[in-house]
Amino acid sequence: MRHLLHAARWILLLQLLLVAGFAHGARSVSVISAQTNYQVEVLSHDGVEYVGLTDLLEPLGRVESHVEGNRVRFLFNGAEAVFEQGNTQCRVRSTRVDLPASFLLQDGRGYIPLASVGVLLPKLAELTAEMHPASRRIFVGIASIRYTAELRTSPSRMVLSFSAPVNPSTYMEKNRVRLLFRREPVVGGTASKLTYSDPFVRGVTFNESAAGAEVAVQVAQPATVTVGDGGRTLTISPAQAAAAPGATSPVAPPDAVSNPGQQVAPVAPPAVKIARGKAFVMLDAAHGGADAGAASSPAEKLLTLALARRVQRELEAKGISVVLARASDVALSFDQRAAAANVARVSLYVAIHLSPEGHGARVYSTLLPPATLAEQDRRAFLPWDLAQAPYLERSAQAAVAVAGALNSAGVTARNSAVALRPLNSVTAPAIAVEFAPLDGGAAELATPVYQQKVASALAVAIATLRGRWEEAQ
Numbered sequence: 001m002r003h004l005l006h007a008a009r010w011i012l013l014l015q016l017l018l019v020a021g022f023a024h025g026a027r028s029v030s031v032i033s034a035q036t037n038y039q040v041e042v043l044s045h046d047g048v049e050y051v052g053l054t055d056l057l058e059p060l061g062r063v064e065s066h067v068e069g070n071r072v073r074f075l076f077n078g079a080e081a082v083f084e085q086g087n088t089q090c091r092v093r094s095t096r097v098d099l100p101a102s103f104l105l106q107d108g109r110g111y112i113p114l115a116s117v118g119v120l121l122p123k124l125a126e127l128t129a130e131m132h133p134a135s136r137r138i139f140v141g142i143a144s145i146r147y148t149a150e151l152r153t154s155p156s157r158m159v160l161s162f163s164a165p166v167n168p169s170t171y172m173e174k175n176r177v178r179l180l181f182r183r184e185p186v187v188g189g190t191a192s193k194l195t196y197s198d199p200f201v202r203g204v205t206f207n208e209s210a211a212g213a214e215v216a217v218q219v220a221q222p223a224t225v226t227v228g229d230g231g232r233t234l235t236i237s238p239a240q241a242a243a244a245p246g247a248t249s250p251v252a253p254p255d256a257v258s259n260p261g262q263q264v265a266p267v268a269p270p271a272v273k274i275a276r277g278k279a280f281v282m283l284d285a286a287h288g289g290a291d292a293g294a295a296s297s298p299a300e301k302l303l304t305l306a307l308a309r310r311v312q313r314e315l316e317a318k319g320i321s322v323v324l325a326r327a328s329d330v331a332l333s334f335d336q337r338a339a340a341a342n343v344a345r346v347s348l349y350v351a352i353h354l355s356p357e358g359h360g361a362r363v364y365s366t367l368l369p370p371a372t373l374a375e376q377d378r379r380a381f382l383p384w385d386l387a388q389a390p391y392l393e394r395s396a397q398a399a400v401a402v403a404g405a406l407n408s409a410g411v412t413a414r415n416s417a418v419a420l421r422p423l424n425s426v427t428a429p430a431i432a433v434e435f436a437p438l439d440g441g442a443a444e445l446a447t448p449v450y451q452q453k454v455a456s457a458l459a460v461a462i463a464t465l466r467g468r469w470e471e472a473q
Contacts, residue, residue: 033059034290038059053074062076062078067108072103087102087103125141128140134208147160147215156238157200157201160235162231165336167335180213181212183212224239230324230332231332283352284349284351285324310452314455349430353432354435361454366430387425401465402415403415
């Protein structure tokens with residue numbers, strides 16, 4: 001019995017030593033890819049950081065692992081990699097690859113050194129991998145987003161231009177505008193710190209931390225942020241002296257933190273009269289980038305953009321100002337689309353969709369949970385997903401009016417309310433219009449005759465709506 005107890009103590013001691021040598025830390029890394037963004041836990045062994053190979057690869061494709069003694073054979077989308085416990089070399093697609101530290105095998109799971117991700121992923125998954133240790137981010141299969149900072153004068157403003165659309169969390173402080181990028185591969189520009197002798201802009205700094213990448217603009221007075229070019233430009237300008245009377249509660253964007261001393265720029269009130277220099281309507285062509293939309297030739301994303309441009313031309317010919325949410329084949333998230341509409345302070349937001357099924361058109365306003373503006377503390381932030389609440393009635397009226405005008409123009413249409421993004425986050429009357437074939441099948445959607453007919457009908461509907469709203473003023 002003594003021998004058994006003595007052996008049990010040694011086994012327990014060995015287990016404790018193993019746990020101490022390979023401990024779970026509280027740290028993780030963010031993986032940002034074209035398909036998805038996710039977190040991977042980081043473990044530490046003898047001062048070296050490791051990640052589970054399955055954890056790293058599973059969100060990116062099909063993964064299989066087969067343990068054969070001290071060896072593990074990984075298959076990722078059919079490509080093979082073989083690792084061995086304690087070995088600093090592995091075989092990937094029949095090629096020997098050196099590792100910066102030993103491969104570890106524990107409880108049937110394989111762990112690779114974090115520092116090896118940039119070498120292994122390109123060889124195994126045939127995807128680029130860029131590691132940014134300071135912000136604990138790995139960019140997989142996508143290019144870094146770089147920016148330039150340009151100080152413009154008359155009036156003074158800072159224009160940040162990005163190589164791809166961005167949607168940062170924005171924090172307004174007394175003398176600083178902070179733009180935090182958690183989900184986008186934003187990296188530093190030409191310099192990490194710029195200073196200016198300008199009456200408004202004092203400097204721009206870039207920093208990477210565990211929270212993500214941050215661009216901070218030092219200003220001499222309160223400022224506002226304007227989004228342009230489909231999310232590719234951010235302009236920091238002096239704020240207006242006062243908000244318009246009757247403005248609604250500020251809207252907290254996704255990930256916003258209401259810390260003391262921080263403010264969110266006020267949102268435009270539900271006014272409908274066109275302000276000088278402000279677009280009346282934003283046309284948002286659905287889909288874009290990797291999101292092609294409905295399977296057709298050409299893809300829905302191209303057809304919606306072509307249709308939006310036709311509607312834009314028709315409206316501008318009627319003297320109605322228009323802004324496009326996207327002017328090219330770029331990917332925009334729902335939050336980016338809503339943020340662009342809110343910053344532009346348009347009087348009407350119209351999302352444009354196409355469907356190969358059905359007939360005519362469907363016009364939607366959004367459907368929110370039973371929460372109204374009256375139930376919100378006017379000094380509190382209005383939740384991002386309920387930002388449409390003060391505009392529900394006007395949106396429903398717009399959907400009815402547009403459907404009626406489309407019917408009058410010869411396009412059979414009906415309206416309804418559904419839970420639909422990004423309408424729920426738009427701080428203006430907002431609708432979505434989905435056009436289906438009129439006289440033929442799905443191929444009809446791509447014909448110039450069809451596109452011009454529905455574009456003209458929608459332009460007439462929007463023009464009619466604007467006329468009604470202005471008469472009500």
